[in-house]
Amino acid sequence: xxxxxxxxxxxxxxxxxxxxxxEVFEKRRIPFKWEFALLLVDExxxxxxxxxxxxxxxxxxxxxxxxxxxxxxxxxILEVNEEINLSYINENIQQVKQNIIYYLQENDADRQYxxxxxxxxxxxxxxxxxxxxxxxxxxxIENTFKTEPTYTIKIAKLxxxxxxxxxITVLLDQAELVVTTExxxxxxxxxxxxxxxxxISLRHLINYLRHxxxxxxxxxxxxxxxxKYQSRVMEKLKQVKYLxxxxxxKNKTNFIEVLSNNKAVVFEVNPSYPLRLSLDVLxxxxxxxxxxxxxKRIKTGVKxxxxxxxxxxxxxxxxxxxxxIFINLEEVKNSFTAAANNLFNFIMQYNFQRPVDFQExxxxxxxxxxxxxxxxxxxxxxxxxxxxxxxxxxxK
Amino acid sequence: MLLPKQxxxxxxxxxxxxxxxxxxxNGDERRWYNVIDEFYExxxxxFMAINFSLERGNxxxxxxxxxxxxxxxxxxxxxxRLIDIVDFFKTFDQAFSAGYRFTPSQVLVRINVDxxxxxxxxxxxxxxxxxxxxxxxxxxIDLLRKDNFTELENDISNTYKVLTxxxxxxxxxxxxxxxxxxx
Numbered sequence: 001x002x003x004x005x006x007x008x009x010x011x012x013x014x015x016x017x018x019x020x021x022x023e024v025f026e027k028r029r030i031p032f033k034w035e036f037a038l039l040l041v042d043e044x045x046x047x048x049x050x051x052x053x054x055x056x057x058x059x060x061x062x063x064x065x066x067x068x069x070x071x072x073x074x075x076x077i078l079e080v081n082e083e084i085n086l087s088y089i090n091e092n093i094q095q096v097k098q099n100i101i102y103y104l105q106e107n108d109a110d111r112q113y114x115x116x117x118x119x120x121x122x123x124x125x126x127x128x129x130x131x132x133x134x135x136x137x138x139x140x141i142e143n144t145f146k147t148e149p150t151y152t153i154k155i156a157k158l159x160x161x162x163x164x165x166x167x168i169t170v171l172l173d174q175a176e177l178v179v180t181t182e183x184x185x186x187x188x189x190x191x192x193x194x195x196x197x198x199x200i201s202l203r204h205l206i207n208y209l210r211h212x213x214x215x216x217x218x219x220x221x222x223x224x225x226x227x228k229y230q231s232r233v234m235e236k237l238k239q240v241k242y243l244x245x246x247x248x249x250k251n252k253t254n255f256i257e258v259l260s261n262n263k264a265v266v267f268e269v270n271p272s273y274p275l276r277l278s279l280d281v282l283x284x285x286x287x288x289x290x291x292x293x294x295x296k297r298i299k300t301g302v303k304x305x306x307x308x309x310x311x312x313x314x315x316x317x318x319x320x321x322x323x324x325i326f327i328n329l330e331e332v333k334n335s336f337t338a339a340a341n342n343l344f345n346f347i348m349q350y351n352f353q354r355p356v357d358f359q360e361x362x363x364x365x366x367x368x369x370x371x372x373x374x375x376x377x378x379x380x381x382x383x384x385x386x387x388x389x390x391x392x393x394x395x396k
Numbered sequence: 397m398l399l400p401k402q403x404x405x406x407x408x409x410x411x412x413x414x415x416x417x418x419x420x421x422n423g424d425e426r427r428w429y430n431v432i433d434e435f436y437e438x439x440x441x442x443f444m445a446i447n448f449s450l451e452r453g454n455x456x457x458x459x460x461x462x463x464x465x466x467x468x469x470x471x472x473x474x475x476x477r478l479i480d481i482v483d484f485f486k487t488f489d490q491a492f493s494a495g496y497r498f499t500p501s502q503v504l505v506r507i508n509v510d511x512x513x514x515x516x517x518x519x520x521x522x523x524x525x526x527x528x529x530x531x532x533x534x535x536x537i538d539l540l541r542k543d544n545f546t547e548l549e550n551d552i553s554n555t556y557k558v559l560t561x562x563x564x565x566x567x568x569x570x571x572x573x574x575x576x577x578x579x
Contacts, residue, residue, distance in 0.1 A: 239574040265459040266413040268466040
């Protein structure tokens with residue numbers, strides 16, 4: 001493997017192959033085929049071999065991938081890394097410590113200055129790395145909670161992140177110890193304004209990160225509880241559903257008891273409250289529109305059906321004649337006025353158009369007397385015939 | 397006792413067996429939630445006088461009776477139905493819980509590719525009495541909506557949101573003790 005001679009060469013190479021590198025970086029989680037890579041370097045195989053030779057990319061059978069070194073570099077710079085590497089902080093703390101020792105032992109001012117410069121740079125690095133780590137941790141915890149589909153893995157990952165968070169806190173404590181108590185000799189002797197500034201900013205950041213860490217811990221605990229609650233619900237649900245499908249839920253669990261003790265209104269039939277209308281309001285004019293509307297609805301809604309009478313029997317429509325002979329009392333009276341007999345005897349002998357018996361003749365006598373009372377001469381003399389006593393009546 | 401002016405509206409909703417949730421889209425309901433939260437003691441005493449106990453869940457409120465009113469048969473039937481429905485949606489997505497958003501079409505797509513889910517949908521048909529999955533699913537969602545466990549958040553995109561009251565169902569399921577042999 002050959003290495004780059006200078007930074008310009010490296011940057012030029014990266015710039016030339018930016019199309020391929022972007023594509024490979026974006027698809028870093030899936031295998032990237034050699035043929036596709038070839039297409040992105042204008043089918044020039046030597047360009048691809050150049051990348052392989054210089055360790056920017058590696059070949060793995062039919063696939064190519066970005067070298068781990070570059071991948072990590074890109075991920076860290078673009079803040080998309082999922083790995084949280086604590087060794088950096090630790091390494092840098094060690095470096096600070098070593099350089100402090102060199103500084104204290106060195107007598108030459110120029111070389112002392114060089115060491116001081118390294119220390120300042122490293123402290124700044126710790127500052128940045130610690131901050132970045134916390135932010136990464138934050139993002140990763142959030143992502144894991146939201147996207148990890150399997151509950152067991154989710155719990156394990158969250159617990160891991162929490163352990164990392166603890167490690168970061170420990171490292172922060174160490175870093176603070178270095179700049180405050182452990183290396184007091186150096187920090188008081190190396191009188192440098194910039195160093196002071198850096199230390200203050202570092203301590204400030206450490207303080208800030210500690211608070212952050214507490215907040216993060218709370219969040220992780222909350223997430224873990226939520227996840228555990230959910231996985232508990234899932235587990236219980238599976239058991240309950242299984243028992244229910246086996247028709248054993250009532251017998252094998254306290255299902256009935258739970259429901260008996262449950263008095264929530266949600267299980268009740270939705271109540272309706274039929275209230276009577278206020279008569280006073282109905283009488284007032286305010287409700288006239290409502291009443292009209294309802295009246296209209298009722299008019300169209302209900303169809304009155306009139307009952308139809310049965311057909312008239314044909315028999316009733318046929319004419320029927322019945323003959324009856326009536327006795328004309330007027331005619332009887334007129335005939336009587338022409339006769340000389342008394343009325344009773346006259347009627348007894350009168351020749352009617354139909355046979356008339358004695359009883360009826362007596363009735364006719366009574367009828368004539370009562371109707372034509374004024375035209376007859378009713379005397380006070382009486383006669384008797386067939387046990388009927390009658391007054392003698394003559395025409396006037 | 398000084399009661400908030402929303403008391404009547406609160407009673408109206410809760411007495412129908414519904415929930416008042418903190419994450420409801422309806423601004424009124426969210427306000428009611430805050431009002432209850434603020435005047436909880438007063439409202440509790442007030443509703444207690446008419447035999448309703450105002451209960452506080454995790455981010456939701458509901459009514460219980462001082463003595464059981466609904467008959468057991470009905471409760472079992474309702475609980476069976478709810479267990480099936482919760483199981484269906486948890487199979488659709490394990491994260492199906494308070495605050496979850498979904499559209500019926502998402503569920504339908506999953507039904508087509510997930511045999512277990514399809515099977516469970518078939519099982520739910522006994523409650524919905526619908527032939528097509530689409531209608532059946534809509535009926536199931538409506539059942540949850542009627543009892544105020546989900547709501548239609550956006551009627552243009554047809555997005556539903558699971559309300560905090562869903563935790564009530566989870567609690568109900570968790571309160572059932574299962575024998576060790578099943579575990």
